[in-house]
Amino acid sequence: VLIVFSNSVKPSDAEQQTVKTFSWAASVISSYGKDTYHYVGTDINIYECINFNEFADAYGAVMWPGALALCSFLENNRDMVNLEDKQVLELGSGTGLVAIVASLLGAKVTATDLPNFLGNLRANVMRNIRGRSRHIPQICPLTWSFDVGHIYPSHLHRFDFVLAADVVYHHHYLDELLATMSHFCHPRTTIIWANKLRIVTDIEFIEKFKKEFDTTLLAEDGDMKIFMGKFKM
Numbered sequence: 001v002l003i004v005f006s007n008s009v010k011p012s013d014a015e016q017q018t019v020k021t022f023s024w025a026a027s028v029i030s031s032y033g034k035d036t037y038h039y040v041g042t043d044i045n046i047y048e049c050i051n052f053n054e055f056a057d058a059y060g061a062v063m064w065p066g067a068l069a070l071c072s073f074l075e076n077n078r079d080m081v082n083l084e085d086k087q088v089l090e091l092g093s094g095t096g097l098v099a100i101v102a103s104l105l106g107a108k109v110t111a112t113d114l115p116n117f118l119g120n121l122r123a124n125v126m127r128n129i130r131g132r133s134r135h136i137p138q139i140c141p142l143t144w145s146f147d148v149g150h151i152y153p154s155h156l157h158r159f160d161f162v163l164a165a166d167v168v169y170h171h172h173y174l175d176e177l178l179a180t181m182s183h184f185c186h187p188r189t190t191i192i193w194a195n196k197l198r199i200v201t202d203i204e205f206i207e208k209f210k211k212e213f214d215t216t217l218l219a220e221d222g223d224m225k226i227f228m229g230k231f232k233m
């Protein structure tokens, strides 16, 4: 159940109201500057960090629905997607919820994003996993590019899973994103990508994703889809 409060200050019980329910949303309680989510039996406090300036977009500063969908999916499908002790890369981690949940599920997580967002990402991840996770996540800069192997050479960076939530939207780096996914997708790698599909370029990206990877639609709820991609032999 997604509970959204009418303003950003935690309201009294009487003011609380359920405005929307869908199958994979966690409970979330908003208070000023902080949201509390509940996954893997744990309260997870996420601070958003909207610090606009003319050079940076703010997409990584706030929570997106793909993150909630992916966290619920991972929590509820542990037999299908066993993250325990697995090497997991997340692309475009934003405020860090997926990285935290993967870590609580036992993964060895590398959470990545543009350099501007790493401070808030690191703070959210460390605050929530301390004393609760077997493996301490790595927080690293990673800009999607055709040349990502220059900084992340394949022989040093092998991942069992690549996770991504809402990384496809109206931006100019969709081809670079696909190239980055391909770079990290080896024969034993599984990509799990959750996205709310909004515009025609999102659909075009799916077609390119299907050409690049053996693709399965794992779950869907309206425009929210979760895809699995595997290396094409």
Ligand SMILES: C[S@@+](CC[C@H](N)C(=O)[O-])C[C@H]1O[C@@H](n2cnc3c(N)ncnc32)[C@H](O)[C@@H]1O
Pocket: 059, 060, 061, 062, 063, 064, 065, 066, 067, 068, 091, 092, 093, 094, 095, 113, 114, 117, 142, 143, 144, 164, 165, 166, 167, 169, 171, 173
């Ligand atoms: C829509 S947000 C989603 C954030 C988070 N995954 C979530 O679902 O809440 C997209 C994320 O991709 C990151 N991003 C955008 N362009 C990027 C690029 N060229 N290279 C790396 N990350 C990028 C943004 O900083 C942001 O964190």
